[in-house]
Amino acid sequence: MSAINLFTAEEQQQIIQAIRAAEMETSGEVRVHLELLCPEPNVMDRAVQVFRQLGMEQTAQRNGVLFYLATDDRKFAILGDEGIDKVVPKDFWETTKNIMRDNFRQGRFTDGFCLGIERAGQQLRQYFPRLENDSNELSDEISH
Template sequence: MKTSPFVRLVRHRWFDESDARRVVPPEVAERLQSRVAASERRHTGEVRFYVEGALPLSYLWRHLRDKVPIDQIVRERAVMIFSKLRMWDTAQSNGVLIYLLLAEHAIELVADRGVNRHVGTAEWKAMVDRLSLALSENRFEDGLTQALEEVSAVLVEHFPASESGNANDTPPPSGSNQLPDAPVVR
């Protein structure tokens, strides 16, 4: 069913950060952060969550004025967030963003070029479809955890931790994460 421009605009003005925080309250964010940290001990990749209530008006305007399909707009937003979070800055180009846009019930997985060399579009789409099912049933934490587990399995297969057990130790020389583990909720 096609959504009218007016309904879409109202929905994006209605959803905000409080909706994102309702879906990912502090205790869920803390558990997701711990799960990301545990995941990253098993591989050299970097995984981030970004949960957003609605698109900024500039993105909506492009959809409404220029008739850019909303799916394309959501993908462009996810790629922009990937860039803003500096996910492309990982040593092995193996960052993965799990992006959730509540106003559109949209999920995007954005992976850096190092990961995309090993994982096809069909595999990413299957992951998104499984996450979509959990989210449609309002099982946000379960769905995000499942997505993390699936992304982690891909990263463990193609970017396993070093023999020393430190996944993220070269680089940076400090042996710490290259990127924060906490989900971004906006």
């Protein structure tokens, strides 16, 4: 079984649509990555590995945001690259995680992701508005 199976095809499309909507008015990039198990003791260490594997540190303005979930381990992380991380409010990632966690605890994984992605998109739009020559630098598909 794969972690992607936590979501129906329709739910996957909802998450992808949330990513596309978040990226619509920003040069920032958002990715979602799912795994069954987190191979690292510290979920943030694994998020950093996945961030690099997906090439997210290669965005022009270092404004990528990764949402990582290990479904069977019930671990998740949000990792913003250095460009976005230095401009968002200090507690932004933690408050976003709390909103997502509340939804996850109620079994609303799709809602949790969509709300987290929407919040990240608001910050990205504020600090990294879409440029005239902007291109989608990274895939919007859910990786797993």
